[in-house]
Amino acid sequence: MARPQDDQGRPDSAKEVTRDLASRIASAKRERAIEDNRASVKTSPEMSGMARGMRIGTEFIAAILVGAALGYFIDLGLGTRPWGLLILLLVGFAAGILNVTRLVTKMNEAAPPPPGSDLGPDVDEDDR
Amino acid sequence: MADPNKVDPIHQFAITDVFSTGDGGFAFTNSALFMVLTVGLIIIYMLGSTASRSVVPSRAQVVSELLYDFVANMVRGAAGSEGMKFFPFVFSLFMFVLVANMFGMVPFFFTVTSHIIITFALAMLVFVVVIGYGIYRNGFKFFKLFVPAGVPAYVLPIVVPIEIVSFISRPISHSVRLFANVLAGHITVKVFAGFIMSLGSLGVLGFLGASLPLLMTIAITALEFLVAALQAYVFAVLTAMYINDAIHPSH
Numbered sequence: 001m002a003r004p005q006d007d008q009g010r011p012d013s014a015k016e017v018t019r020d021l022a023s024r025i026a027s028a029k030r031e032r033a034i035e036d037n038r039a040s041v042k043t044s045p046e047m048s049g050m051a052r053g054m055r056i057g058t059e060f061i062a063a064i065l066v067g068a069a070l071g072y073f074i075d076l077g078l079g080t081r082p083w084g085l086l087i088l089l090l091v092g093f094a095a096g097i098l099n100v101t102r103l104v105t106k107m108n109e110a111a112p113p114p115p116g117s118d119l120g121p122d123v124d125e126d127d128r
Numbered sequence: 129m130a131d132p133n134k135v136d137p138i139h140q141f142a143i144t145d146v147f148s149t150g151d152g153g154f155a156f157t158n159s160a161l162f163m164v165l166t167v168g169l170i171i172i173y174m175l176g177s178t179a180s181r182s183v184v185p186s187r188a189q190v191v192s193e194l195l196y197d198f199v200a201n202m203v204r205g206a207a208g209s210e211g212m213k214f215f216p217f218v219f220s221l222f223m224f225v226l227v228a229n230m231f232g233m234v235p236f237f238f239t240v241t242s243h244i245i246i247t248f249a250l251a252m253l254v255f256v257v258v259i260g261y262g263i264y265r266n267g268f269k270f271f272k273l274f275v276p277a278g279v280p281a282y283v284l285p286i287v288v289p290i291e292i293v294s295f296i297s298r299p300i301s302h303s304v305r306l307f308a309n310v311l312a313g314h315i316t317v318k319v320f321a322g323f324i325m326s327l328g329s330l331g332v333l334g335f336l337g338a339s340l341p342l343l344m345t346i347a348i349t350a351l352e353f354l355v356a357a358l359q360a361y362v363f364a365v366l367t368a369m370y371i372n373d374a375i376h377p378s379h
Contacts, residue, residue: 050355051355051358051359051362054305054308054309055301055305055362058300058301058304058305058308059297059301061301061304062297062298062300062301062304063293063294063297063301065297065300066293066296066297066300067293067297070293070296088289088293091289091290091293092293092297094290094293095290095291095293095294095297096294096297098290098291098294099294099297099301
């Protein structure tokens with residue numbers, strides 16, 4: 001039953017199939033390009049929230065630790081008991097803030113907000 | 129684990145002697161063994177895959193070339209074409225951290241980068257190179273790194289110590305980041321895997337409950353592979369950025 005129908009329709013359906021295949025290949029290519037873009041965005045390290053948080057955290061803590069350690073050893077060496085630790089702990093804190101602001105500035109430059117996103121009421125249109 | 133009923137997520141980081149030459153003598157630990165394995169695998173793979181130098185590369189050669197391109201683009205992007213002088217250095221660090229992290233993902237293998245002394249040694253290596261090259265290339269001007277441009281003279285006594293502490297904190301954060309990521313990830317996997325055992329021993333209901341941490345363990349293991357690769361990349365890209373500071377010491 002099926003065979004005569006098949007013979008009859010072959011040239012037409014073959015052409016149809018080819019055209020169909022071409023359009024399917026084109027659409028698959030488009031989809032893959034979109035997917036590739038998305039994957040590269042997702043796996044790029046600046047986009048990973050965990051990595052970003054870890055970087056900011058360690059930059060901040062490390063500066064405080066270094067400040068405290070420097071102060072402690074200056075105290076040990078010079079015998080100025082509390083002052084070196086106190087002052088350098090504060091300096092370390094400031095250095096931590098500096099590290100974090102520098103890092104976040106760089107991150108913001110690397111990943112500007114998409115156009116048309118709402119940045120809050122006080123942001124000028126020109127600033128975007 | 130000495131006691132099979134007790135879950136000890138820290139045990140995997142224990143250092144044991146593979147062989148040693150008596151007390152206080154030279155000891156070849158499992159950490160050293162895996163460092164040797166890491167370096168050995170890198171050397172064998174890179175030399176083996178690029179030995180034929182064919183124009184139409186084999187699969188192994190394609191992977192090597194991709195790794196080369198990846199790191200080369202990263203160094204060029206972060207430190208400019210002058211930074212390519214340091215490409216072998218950055219590439220070695222990247223490959224070492226990547227392969228060591230990936231070795232750590234194999235069950236029963238020791239994770240070299242989960243010990244802070246090793247990541248700290250790598251970070252100090254980077255900083256000795258950065259300071260050494262910075263002074264060699266820029267001479268005294270290298271110390272301009274601590275004196276930001278456009279700052280009035282009367283705040284310099286405050287700003288310079290802050291900048292110095294900020295600079296010294298870099299090797300600490302550089303090493304802690306890698307170490308903490310690897311350590312935390314491996315402990316998390318072990319803890320969730322431990323839940324499977326504890327719950328599974330509670331009978332039928334516990335058996336059903338144990339499937340939840342099992343799913344979690346599988347998911348975290350996948351995440352750990354991502355973290356292993358990502359941290360190697362972050363380590364290398366930051367090394368390139370610090371080298372950029374040595375080449376152009378100004379903010």
